[in-house]
Amino acid sequence: MTADRRHQGRYEEEPFVVHTLARTSAPRLLLTGALGLVLALGGCSDEPTEAPVPSTRAADIAADKVSPPQPVVPPTWPLTGVAAADVVNRPALAVKIENPPEVRPQTGLDQADVVWEQVVEGGVTRFVAVYHSVVPDEVGPIRSVRPMDPAIAAPLHGVMAFSGGQPGFVRALADAGLQIVSHDEGDPGFYRTRGRAAPHNVFGTPATFLSQADAGHQASPGEQFRIARRPELATAAASGTPAGTVALTMSRSSQPSWTWDAATATWLRSESGTPANAASGARLAATNVVVLRVDLIDSGTTDPAGSPVPETRLTGTGEALVATGGRTVAATWSKDDLATPLALVGADGQPVQLAPGKTWVELVPNGTGSVTLG
Structure with missing residues (x-):
């Protein structure tokens, strides 16, 4: 009339999403003469800026992943195995x-x-x-x-x-x-x-x-x-x-x-x-x-x-x-x-x-x- 006897609950998986962190051009130092340093911000220099390089580090990849939700298994009546939201604790x-x-x-x-x-x-x-x-x-x-x-x-x-x-x-x-x-x-x-x-x-x-x-x-x-x-x-x-x-x-x-x-x-x-x-x-x-x-x-x-x-x-x-x-x-x-x-x-x-x-x-x-x- 205990294991292996429950209805499997239904659930919907969220779509797998990879989040890309936006990168901004870092400040660059340009040498102008033997003693002077001029700080040039990206976009203010005549030199072309470099495109962002995607990270390949394992830590970055792991941080960008969204874990799928765990399946929801509803409670079941112990003698029938029928799932119900209102399973009551009472004696048989x-x-x-x-x-x-x-x-x-x-x-x-x-x-x-x-x-x-x-x-x-x-x-x-x-x-x-x-x-x-x-x-x-x-x-x-x-x-x-x-x-x-x-x-x-x-x-x-x-x-x-x-x-x-x-x-x-x-x-x-x-x-x-x-x-x-x-x-x-x-x-x-x-x-x-x-x-x-x-x-x-x-x-x-x-x-x-x-x-x-x-x-x-x-x-x-x-x-x-x-x-x-x-x-x-x-x-x-x-x-x-x-x-x-x-x-x-x-x-x-x-x-x-x-x-x-x-x-x-x-x-x-x-x-x-x-x-x-x-x-x-x-x-x-x-x-x-x-x-x-x-x-x-x-x-x-x-x-x-x-x-x-x-x-x-x-x-x-x-x-x-x-x-x-x-x-x-x-x-x-x-x-x-x-x-x-x-x-x-x-x-x-x-x-x-x-x-x-x-x-x-x-x-x-x-x-x-x-x-x-x-």
Whole structure:
């Protein structure tokens, strides 16, 4: 999701100017007889004056040159690499949002800088939506945390808001250095909406969540991915294989896909063939889609219904696919520990750069999941 990821600012070079210093004829002494000296000023003598001789000394040449202005590189949002004049220093906010069919369309999902999709019990998926450059008015439905969430959110060193979670999962978030904002603990910003049945009716106000950040969680996040300064410099866009669709099987009940849309220069999301929208009506879209092949293991716990809770192993290394600009490139992902951001390396051994914009990360299980390009 830090280096190499900023827009290049534009600037105009001033024309190269060489200034020529005007020279005046120096006074000349003329001898008029054995004892007399007459001072003759240039222009008053009948003798011809000499034309100025251009200086060839290095010091004179250097003094006459005008240095070109330095390029102006505007600040960029760390999670998207998008340039802006008003980049704000504030913590990243990660929110746990659910995704079964009955809760769609979700609120605020279209405004996240980065979205991580993971498989949970029953084969449904759940999101960790990360907000930084945009703080929406409302997000939801908000649900409980899972054992892989510390590995996803810890590198942000920010705030994580959620509703519910086993004590061990919640404790792991705090141990990973995140500040917890919990509905169960009565923290401000959560509320239940009408028209939805519990537990699918918990929503929240991101501004209120962020207002609770303590002194140790005030800073902006670091870069989570390498991001090129311009879209055409992104690795997949520059050297990838053309692709129109990226179809995923997360589980038997979850089959999202992404279709390249040249008009908006984004990948458009669908759920089992149906266009996926946010509650605002906006189509869910991403500039970059990062697919990670991961191991899904048994966490050793069960949910209230008795179903085993799976855990996505997100440390170590594995295969990856990066889709940007209507093209894809194979890569390898690695993550040394919970606090370290994910690294993506291409077949040439060089870091993979994303394009400036929003990124969705798909955690596709090895063995039971699949990735199909079209």
